[in-house]
Amino acid sequence: MSVGSFRNLLALPHLLVGSKMADMPSIYWSLNYWPVEADR
Amino acid sequence: MFMWPMGDRELIIDLLEALTSARVTHAFTIPGGVRNDVPYRFKEKALSQIGYLEKRLEEYEDIFYNNPLLRQRTEDVGILTKENAISLGVTGSVLRASGVPYDIRRAEPYDIYTEIDFKVQHMNKGDSFARSYVPFLDMQEACHILTQLLDKMPESGEVRAKLQPNPKGPAGESYKRVESGRGALGYYIVMMALQNLIE
Numbered sequence A: 001m002s003v004g005s006f007r008n009l010l011a012l013p014h015l016l017v018g019s020k021m022a023d024m025p026s027i028y029w030s031l032n033y034w035p036v037e038a039d040r
Numbered sequence B: 001m002f003m004w005p006m007g008d009r010e011l012i013i014d015l016l017e018a019l020t021s022a023r024v025t026h027a028f029t030i031p032g033g034v035r036n037d038v039p040y041r042f043k044e045k046a047l048s049q050i051g052y053l054e055k056r057l058e059e060y061e062d063i064f065y066n067n068p069l070l071r072q073r074t075e076d077v078g079i080l081t082k083e084n085a086i087s088l089g090v091t092g093s094v095l096r097a098s099g100v101p102y103d104i105r106r107a108e109p110y111d112i113y114t115e116i117d118f119k120v121q122h123m124n125k126g127d128s129f130a131r132s133y134v135p136f137l138d139m140q141e142a143c144h145i146l147t148q149l150l151d152k153m154p155e156s157g158e159v160r161a162k163l164q165p166n167p168k169g170p171a172g173e174s175y176k177r178v179e180s181g182r183g184a185l186g187y188y189i190v191m192m193a194l195q196n197l198i199e
Helices: A004-009 A012-016 A021-030 B003-020 B042-065 B068-074 B082-088 B128-152
Strands: B172-180 B183-191
Touching: A004 B183, A012 A021, A021 B068, A021 B128, B003 B042, B042 B068, B042 B128, B068 B128
Parallel strands: none
Antiparallel strands: B172 B183
């Protein structure tokens, strides 16, 4: 099974490199990550 | 602002409750079709709720997405380029926010999507704002799609085909995917010879 939440979370390390700490929440939430779906 | 969508969510839940008798976990789509027919005057009620939600989405756009504070904190932040989005294998609105107009409903049409007129909503910048705005555009497009689907819904007919329990078939494997709320949702199925479906 392949779900969007899990696949999109893989972009997080790439997006956080070089970003400000204050920008972390908006980057994380913009990925529309849903743990329940990723866990499937 | 965040409590207003919770109120509007009730309208959708009311429709689902009328349809499936459950508010959240529906178990309505089953092998062979759906569990029951739609209730009396469901189509009219659904069209009315969709019309209301379309107006509310316009208000949300003004209040939330045109908010200078939100824009300041999300524009030009966390940029994911088109090339990186493709190489990292992201999907759904995250991919479309990076300028890739890819939607499985258009690329590999399934069910009735060949007969539905819809746009693949996308943006080019790939920043946090684009990734939060594309789902909003998807919601607007979903209202447009739902209106078409309700218009195409037959007035009468069977809603469920009777299937044998424990489906069996020839040995083989299959991978099928659909476009879900967060992108590609895929299932890989393996059938062993003369045995039940294993996964």
